[in-house]
Amino acid sequence: MRLLLATTNPHKATEVRAMLAGTPFVIETLADHPHLPEPGEDGDTFEANALQKAREIHAHARVPVIADDSGLEVTALDGAPGVHSRRFSPEATHEANNALLLARLDGRTDREARFVCVLALVTEGWEGTARGACPGRIVDAPRGAAGFGYDPVFEPDELGGRTMAEATMVEKNAISHRGRAFAQLPTLLRRAGML
Numbered sequence: 001m002r003l004l005l006a007t008t009n010p011h012k013a014t015e016v017r018a019m020l021a022g023t024p025f026v027i028e029t030l031a032d033h034p035h036l037p038e039p040g041e042d043g044d045t046f047e048a049n050a051l052q053k054a055r056e057i058h059a060h061a062r063v064p065v066i067a068d069d070s071g072l073e074v075t076a077l078d079g080a081p082g083v084h085s086r087r088f089s090p091e092a093t094h095e096a097n098n099a100l101l102l103a104r105l106d107g108r109t110d111r112e113a114r115f116v117c118v119l120a121l122v123t124e125g126w127e128g129t130a131r132g133a134c135p136g137r138i139v140d141a142p143r144g145a146a147g148f149g150y151d152p153v154f155e156p157d158e159l160g161g162r163t164m165a166e167a168t169m170v171e172k173n174a175i176s177h178r179g180r181a182f183a184q185l186p187t188l189l190r191r192a193g194m195l
């Protein structure tokens with residue numbers, strides 16, 4: 001079954017394809033459909049943004065569309081960067097975002113954080129979402145080269161002291177916010193009457 005993943009982030013696409021390897025789902029992305037517009041994300045919640053991305057692409061492509069809106073919530077920063085994770089710093093690069101995050105937490109002992117991912121499915125006549133979370137903490141300095149985004153500064157509770165960027169993709173997908181959201185994809189497809 002072909003599913004169109006409404007993302008411009010190649011790292012996400014790689015993770016999702018690895019998660020769904022060996023299943024009947026074949027993932028296409030916006031890179032495979034260059035005529036489609038880049039969807040907006042103007043909402044205040046991960047749910048609103050995931051649905052907005054999936055709805056906008058579905059309106060053009062008229063095929064089943066999934067979208068993932070994700071980010072990092074830091075307790076000591078009242079949940080920031082949250083839905084603004086991609087553009088947290090003015091430069092909006094992964095390096096600048098991580099540097100700004102570490103600067104904001106400088107001297108703070110409460111390092112609790114979590115990654116959140118909301119997966120949306122939009123088909124003809126049905127739409128719904130599923131949420132996954134990965135609890136952990138922000139480290140003092142970046143470590144590791146795998147993954148993307150905030151992975152070098154985030155130490156999940158379940159990785160024994162390694163950051164997400166020090167894990168293999170298989171290890172990350174087994175515990176990540178995205179892995180947990182996408183594990184619910186068959187449930188969403190069943191509810192949509194597609195399985």
Ligand code: ITT
Nearest residue numbers: 007008009068069070071072085086148149150151
């Ligand atoms: P699309 O909207 O095109 O899918 P994006 O990168 O903008 O791509 P999001 O809006 O969901 O995706 O972005 C959230 C940001 O949160 C992302 O750019 C990263 O900075 C961060 N993020 C999300 N998932 C992450 C992960 O698994 N590891 C590290 N950082 C992550």
